[in-house]
Amino acid sequence: MIITNVNLVLENDVVPGSVEVIDGEIRALADSPSRQPGAIDGNGGWLLPGLVELHTDNLDKHFTPRPKVSWPPFGAMRAHDAQVVASGITTVLDAVAIGDERDGGTRQDNLDKMIHTVINSERQGLNRAQHLLHLRCELPHETTVPLFEHYLELPEVRLVSLMDHSPGQRQFVNMVKYREYYQGKYRLNDQQMQEFERSQLALSARWSAPNRAEIARQCRERNISLASHDDATSAHVLESHQLGMVIAEFPTTVEAATASHQHGLMVMMGAPNVVRGGSHSGNVAAHELAALGVLDVLSSDYYPGSLLEAVFLLADDERNALGLAAATRLATANPARSLGLTDRGVLAEGRRADLVLVQRHQGQVYPARVWCRGELAY
Structure with missing residues (x-):
């Protein structure tokens, strides 16, 4: 050809x-x-x-297209694969949440189905893009480490990220944004929201630190790439560096992004952030980090079609000095390199x-x- x-x-x-x-x-x-x-x-x-996608939860939407609607696994996988390829993505790490109970169990119920569907369709040569796995470990849960260990030996697992979405820190320093997000997502009244916050803070205090250390240790032993998530301070970044992270997913501040870059972590930001002109959570805008020269990787996150568009938007943006070749590396060479995919x-x-x-x-x-x-x- x-x-x-x-x-x-x-x-x-x-x-x-x-x-x-x-x-x-x-x-x-x-x-x-x-x-x-x-x-x-x-x-x-x-x-x-071909674009290389490290973090997308798009598969979730196809397995559960509406609340309480569970779609047949192979049909869901085919639709997801088609959407990914039609967005220019040829290598995708499907992100599956480990230990996340906050959606009433729907995501947890789908976990085994999603992982096995990704693996079986890939091994049988049914996918257009190449699909690998990204384990998103929600740290503030007692089930997180056992579930993580259950899937860790799968050869398709290429990336593990460590995240804590409890209120008042990282992604949700802004409590107004936190309440807007979760009350809108789960339709909680004010009293229910207060109970939800107390529960999440208690879980984080009990499980987040030990789970973070244990999962990072096991990934280092197996040479699996590790990503931090929503680091907000230099202290967060120093901890991530010491634990062996190679990627900083969605740092929320210039301070955290700059520190990540200085410690050798590849800074990943969401392509929807670029397309929308800023973060939906009120955190740092991706174009700011591009202008500072501390943006290394783009991810489509929740919208596959955003990745290609973000590359060209950044290439055309006079506020940075990227140009098309450098902007393209953010969605191709850099994410591939972070996983050791040299081909x-x-x-x-x-x-x-x-x-x-x-x-x-x-x-x-x-x-x-x-x-x-x-x-x-x-």
């Missing part, structure tokens, strides 16, 4: 040219158009490496032919075609 008449988004530059793919691998790149008959005309669009993430000879042909219509970018391992997936 030859794709020509495209702007090749290389690791450090963007050049017009063409690419040749053989047996699912990039065999050659050229800075000139191809004259071969049958070459695919990219119509002057951009050819990017993808850049357009280079010998790398996997995970490719996204991007076009722009009325200012909006969109994937026109997506290839996974050289096979047309969208």
